[in-house]
Amino acid sequence: MRMHIPALRALRTRRTIVLAAALALGAAGCSSSSSGTGAAGGSSSTPAGASSSPAGAGTVSTSQCATKPGVQATGTPIPLGAIATNQPGTSFTDIPNMAKAYFDCVNANGGINGRPIKLYIETEQTNPAQIAADAKQLVQTDKVVGIIGNTSIIECQVNSSYWQKLGFYVIDSGIAPECYSTPNSAAVNMGPRYSSDGAVQYALAKGVSKIVFDQANVPGTGYIAAGPAAVAKDKNVPIVQLTENVPVSDASSVAIKEVNDAGPNGAVVLNFTPPDALTILQAAQKLGLEDRVKMWGCSTPCNTDFLAHSLGPKWDGKLFVNAELTPPDDTNTPTMNLYKAILKQYGSSVQGGVGSFSQMGFTEAEIAVHALQSISGPPYTVQNVNAAFKAVKDFNTGMLCQLWTYGDYPLHIPNNADYTVTANNGQMKTAQGCTLISAADPQIAQYRSAAGTAANAPTSS
Amino acid sequence: MPPWVDFEPFIVSGLALGGVYALSGVGLVVLYRATGVLYLAFGAVGALGALTAWSLTTRAGAPGWVGWLACVAVAGAVTLAYGLLFGPALARRDPLIKAVATIGLTLILYGVMDLLWTTGGGQARSLTLPTDNGGFTVAQIQVTWTQVIALAAGVVLTVATGAFLRFTKLGTAMRAMANDRDITATLGVPVRRVEAAAWLGCGVLGGIAGLLLADLVALDATTLTFLVISSLAAVLIARLRSITVTFVAAIVIGLLHDLLTPIASLTSYRDMTPFVIAAIGLLVLSRHQVMTQSREEA
Numbered sequence A: 001m002r003m004h005i006p007a008l009r010a011l012r013t014r015r016t017i018v019l020a021a022a023l024a025l026g027a028a029g030c031s032s033s034s035s036g037t038g039a040a041g042g043s044s045s046t047p048a049g050a051s052s053s054p055a056g057a058g059t060v061s062t063s064q065c066a067t068k069p070g071v072q073a074t075g076t077p078i079p080l081g082a083i084a085t086n087q088p089g090t091s092f093t094d095i096p097n098m099a100k101a102y103f104d105c106v107n108a109n110g111g112i113n114g115r116p117i118k119l120y121i122e123t124e125q126t127n128p129a130q131i132a133a134d135a136k137q138l139v140q141t142d143k144v145v146g147i148i149g150n151t152s153i154i155e156c157q158v159n160s161s162y163w164q165k166l167g168f169y170v171i172d173s174g175i176a177p178e179c180y181s182t183p184n185s186a187a188v189n190m191g192p193r194y195s196s197d198g199a200v201q202y203a204l205a206k207g208v209s210k211i212v213f214d215q216a217n218v219p220g221t222g223y224i225a226a227g228p229a230a231v232a233k234d235k236n237v238p239i240v241q242l243t244e245n246v247p248v249s250d251a252s253s254v255a256i257k258e259v260n261d262a263g264p265n266g267a268v269v270l271n272f273t274p275p276d277a278l279t280i281l282q283a284a285q286k287l288g289l290e291d292r293v294k295m296w297g298c299s300t301p302c303n304t305d306f307l308a309h310s311l312g313p314k315w316d317g318k319l320f321v322n323a324e325l326t327p328p329d330d331t332n333t334p335t336m337n338l339y340k341a342i343l344k345q346y347g348s349s350v351q352g353g354v355g356s357f358s359q360m361g362f363t364e365a366e367i368a369v370h371a372l373q374s375i376s377g378p379p380y381t382v383q384n385v386n387a388a389f390k391a392v393k394d395f396n397t398g399m400l401c402q403l404w405t406y407g408d409y410p411l412h413i414p415n416n417a418d419y420t421v422t423a424n425n426g427q428m429k430t431a432q433g434c435t436l437i438s439a440a441d442p443q444i445a446q447y448r449s450a451a452g453t454a455a456n457a458p459t460s461s
Numbered sequence B: 001m002p003p004w005v006d007f008e009p010f011i012v013s014g015l016a017l018g019g020v021y022a023l024s025g026v027g028l029v030v031l032y033r034a035t036g037v038l039y040l041a042f043g044a045v046g047a048l049g050a051l052t053a054w055s056l057t058t059r060a061g062a063p064g065w066v067g068w069l070a071c072v073a074v075a076g077a078v079t080l081a082y083g084l085l086f087g088p089a090l091a092r093r094d095p096l097i098k099a100v101a102t103i104g105l106t107l108i109l110y111g112v113m114d115l116l117w118t119t120g121g122g123q124a125r126s127l128t129l130p131t132d133n134g135g136f137t138v139a140q141i142q143v144t145w146t147q148v149i150a151l152a153a154g155v156v157l158t159v160a161t162g163a164f165l166r167f168t169k170l171g172t173a174m175r176a177m178a179n180d181r182d183i184t185a186t187l188g189v190p191v192r193r194v195e196a197a198a199w200l201g202c203g204v205l206g207g208i209a210g211l212l213l214a215d216l217v218a219l220d221a222t223t224l225t226f227l228v229i230s231s232l233a234a235v236l237i238a239r240l241r242s243i244t245v246t247f248v249a250a251i252v253i254g255l256l257h258d259l260l261t262p263i264a265s266l267t268s269y270r271d272m273t274p275f276v277i278a279a280i281g282l283l284v285l286s287r288h289q290v291m292t293q294s295r296e297e298a
Helices: A004-027 A031-040 A094-107 A130-141 A153-164 A191-205 A221-234 A251-262 A276-288 A305-311 A336-347 A356-373 A382-390 A442-450 B004-035 B042-059 B062-090 B097-116 B145-169 B171-179 B181-186 B191-216 B219-238 B241-261 B265-298
Strands: A078-087 A118-123 A146-150 A170-172 A185-187 A211-216 A239-244 A266-273 A293-296 A320-324 A419-423 A427-435 B135-138 B139-144
Touching: A004 A305, A078 A130, A078 A153, A094 A118, A094 A336, A094 A356, A118 A130, A118 A146, A118 A239, A130 A153, A146 A153, A146 A356, A153 A185, A170 A356, A185 B219, A191 A211, A191 A221, A191 A266, A191 A293, A191 A320, A191 A419, A191 A427, A191 A442, A191 B265, A211 A251, A221 A239, A221 A320, A221 A442, A239 A251, A251 A276, A251 B004, A251 B241, A266 A276, A266 B241, A276 A293, A276 A305, A305 A419, A305 A427, A320 A427, A336 A356, A356 A382, A382 B042, B004 B042, B004 B139, B004 B145, B004 B171, B004 B191, B004 B219, B004 B241, B042 B062, B042 B097, B042 B171, B042 B191, B042 B219, B062 B097, B062 B191, B097 B219, B135 B145, B139 B145, B145 B171, B145 B191, B171 B181, B171 B191, B181 B191, B191 B219, B219 B241, B219 B265, B241 B265
Parallel strands: A078 A118, A078 A146, A146 A170, A170 A185, A211 A239, A211 A266, A266 A293, A293 A320
Antiparallel strands: A320 A419, A419 A427, B135 B139
16 A cells, blocks of 8 residues: 555654664764774874974985995895774874885895895774784785884784784884883883873973873773873872863863863863864863963874964963974984985875874884894894894984883883973974983883883983 | 852853754754755765865965855865765665765765875864954853854754745745655656755855864864764754754753763763763654654544
């Protein structure tokens, strides 16, 4: 029997409502995973990026990146591998891409004992099964002998035991806790926890009476929050811990809550990706809240000229950001100039240009080349390459506050001293030089107890 | 429970958030009433327009008004192109299929935006309107003219589209077509042209909403694309019919969402507000409908 039109219409409307309801509830139900991705996104863990053109790069020759200027390396390549997150809203591929740019430079200038380095880069979308498969692809198919350039939201967590089992000593940019707390991973960056420690520590040094620490609601927030909590407790300053679902869509209410909780003599410290941090800071500005607390702080992801430029002059001298690597805008050293020159000549696939991401890739490649050069000659195997990686000790990267050491330790936090930069005329400028991250964070204390403090480390904390 | 004074700023921000939801929600209902399509790409076309405006003004150095026009034009053109290409083929299909097809467009646009406006390397963007520079203070919170415009736009949109659909020839044709395309065609209505007008209108609304939301919320493809999901709650409460109910529901959702923020025990759950309210609303409406039907049958 044919249905009456109104009945049919009602049925259609009902079915559409059901679809819409399913979508809405699906979104609600998936909030943790989408948050995770976003966060992932990022987030919290995201190493920062800054961007500007490679100024000054033209005056430096890239030929000094290896031992035989102008001699192209030939022969059997030394295969290395990297895994990086690359998904909508979150891309860390700049880091292995910059490492590859460095290796291209090395290959064009003699290589390693005349052999080129070949870097296999796998990308993943925060899927554990895919990440595990990427590792097997690198090891079993590509036959890599070392892992360098990994930057992934959960790769350390997924593959940590696999690398331990095979005897790989990974050089990476860390995000997940396992990047810092396991024997087989050593990062060039500090990651979200210790970077947040640094931001909170700076605020405490400025005499704030209260800290509000707000971060993306992603897996691992408890681990990250433990650091700032310990640092604040050490100074007897109260700290309020907040988390926000990302991407942040109610930045106004977030900013109001942060400011109300911090009070006029307090500090708000953020740990978000640049887009989310920008959203919150701009909301605060539009609501006229930027002066309602003593200062604003941010972990490393905010260290980007994009953010400083977008915020404008109202935030000059009000926003202080932790920087894990030497600020590129202020620095004119041979290493920094070489980095910019390599980026200019070989880094066409590095989308973010000059900034923390590409600095991390450069630093990791520097360390790997230094280690490979210490091997007397071929064959390059998993055993001798990883032994060389692990043996790196007190290496001056020119990009970090401290000399970098891998070593045989149960945990690795070789970068545990930071800079602080501040928004100034559309750029991030140095506000404080190298400072040790406080050993009030029990993880930092445990690392220093095992590995000591780097030879050239700053003495203050 | 915090003192009342602590809630006052959140009333202001809640109204602004409600205005944000209303802008998207009203746009969704307008197109549904005009074409029978739940246009889930509404947020994505707005995001595409806003990012285009950002590129024109920030990268190409074009004046602001060129960017704003481009935002509306891009959103309108993409929506119109989708309507012209896929509208006829989908016209006789179930509304469910029509809605799912727009998810396809959403994902394509989302991928394109991620490719063209990557967030790699720590890139973050913002789009600010001149109306951000002025405003007034309420409850120690500065209210910008952009927020006022967004709220007013929701009201104007509600009234204007309601009147358009009810009192104009084109609006009547759209409503008729949404009910039954074939019968409308046999009555001599140029359905293709009317459909095209509806799609274009929806795209233009998407562009305007995208421009305002890029300023009010964030210039971020993910945020703007999926903001539409939260707005769906208001649309659901209005059962895809009433523009006025959509507007009011959106404001209530925005207010409740933000008023939960200062309550420590509930603040972590405030993002569930739209969906909880939608679920409660649908349950109440369903119960009311069952009771009404029972009375009629008796």
